[in-house]
Amino acid sequence: MATGSRSEIILEELTAVVLLTLMGAAAIGMARQRNLYGVVLLSGIYSFLMATVMVVLDAVDVAMTEAAVGAGISTVLLFGAIHLTGGTESKPIHRPWLPLLVVAATGAMLVYGTLGLPAFSDPGAPIHQHVAPRYLTEGPVKTGVPNVVTAVLASYRGFDTLGETFVVFTAGIGVIALLGRRRPRRPLDKSREESKE
Amino acid sequence: MRLDIILRVLAKLLIPFALVFGLYVQFHGDFGPGGGFQAGVIVAAAVIFYALIYGLPAARRVVPTELVQNLMAVGVLLYAGVGVVSIMLGGNFLDYFVLGADPVSGQHRGIFWVEIGVLITVASVMLKIFYVFAGRRRDAEETAE
Known part of the structure; x- marks a missing residue:
């Protein structure tokens, strides 16, 4: 909200900071937790916080998806997976120092990379100069759809969205191929059952 | 199963609203935030909620698993079919302008x-x-018996 008054901007920043702090706390809790049910619960909380961050960033579409998929469906799926595999994490064999070093170095590099980006919601940023003005001015006129996000998603980038739909479809097919069939029974059991029938 | 009466009543109250909200997100996506992806996960979440409270067999009776499996392909085919129709009407693949009497109504139809x-x-x-995830334990138990 670039048009908001000063106090609104401060309130928004404060909300974002509080949410991100809570997300950090949830992530640390997940890393320390050995009970996997607790981990899944915390990841659901993390997703809800992420969805709220998306609302703060005015990305309501992403927030809806994050809340429904991240916090809802994937939490249920993870609970289902834990139900099948057991609820306690086994003790790691290796010391965490090398992975921690790799993660910290990658994170530092990413933060360093963001320093070169234009300021957040800077109207002069390259991404707002390329096709975005055309989408914003011509989109509603040409497509007759007031919501520019829908116009771009379904019309201007219809090929991308078709590809995304295929990705979702492929994911479903993959899960069916891996888990959807009953386990093949042993030949001995099978012959016994056939004789029973 | 008998102790969860609060959950059952709440689910009965909430699921219709969740489904209607899914439809709202779908069909109001032209004007407000939303669209197929969001509506799809909301509808799926509503049915999963039903399955969690009333059990998997009940959910499978309402929404049969074979139907769900076939619909996976139907959606993709419908999307690609819009592209094929626009080719047949003389445009390019996924060119919505040719789908209606005038370009704007064609866009509306295509996006819809x-x-x-x-x-x-x-x-x-x-x-x-x-x-698939929820049905797995039962299959494993069946083979164990």
């Missing part, structure tokens, strides 16, 4: 059907994945 395709595929894939 494409979003329906996305809704169908997303909702059925999410639901199918849930069915």
Whole structure:
């Protein structure tokens, strides 16, 4: 909200900071937790916080998806997976120092990379100069759809969205191929059952 | 199962609203935030909620797993079919301008059907994945017996 008054901007920043702090706390809790049910619960909380961050960033579409998929469906799926595999994490064999070093170095590099980006919601940023003005001015006129996000998603980038739909479809097919069939029974059991029938 | 009466009553109250909200997100996506992806996951979440409270067999009776499996492909085919129709009407693949009497109504029509395709595929894939995960323990127990 670039048009908001000063106090609104401060309130928004404060909300974002509080949410991100809570997300950090949830992530640390997940890393320390050995009970996997607790981990899944915390990841659901993390997703809800992420969805709220998306609302703060005015990305309501992403927030809806994050809340429904991240916090809802994937939490249920993870609970289902834990139900099948057991609820306690086994003790790691290796010391965490090398992975921690790799993660910290990658994170530092990413933060360093963001320093070169234009300021957040800077109207002069390259991404707002390329096709975005055309989408914003011509989109509603040409497509007759007031919501520019829908116009771009379904019309201007219809090929991308078709590809995304295929990705979702492929994911479903993959899960069916891996888990959807009953386990093949042993030949001995099978012959016994056939004789029973 | 008998102690969860609060959950059952709440689910009965909430699920219709969740489904209607899914439809709202789908069909109001032209004006407000939303669209096929969001509506699809909301619809799937509503059915999964039903399955959690009333049990997997009940959910499978309402939304049969074979139907869900077929709908996964139907959504993608519907989306791609819009592209094929626009080719047959003399445009390019997914060129919505040729779908209606004037370009704007063509765009409306194209976006409408494409979003329906996305809704169908997303909702059925999410639901199918849930069915597969949730149904696994029962299969394993059957083989163990």
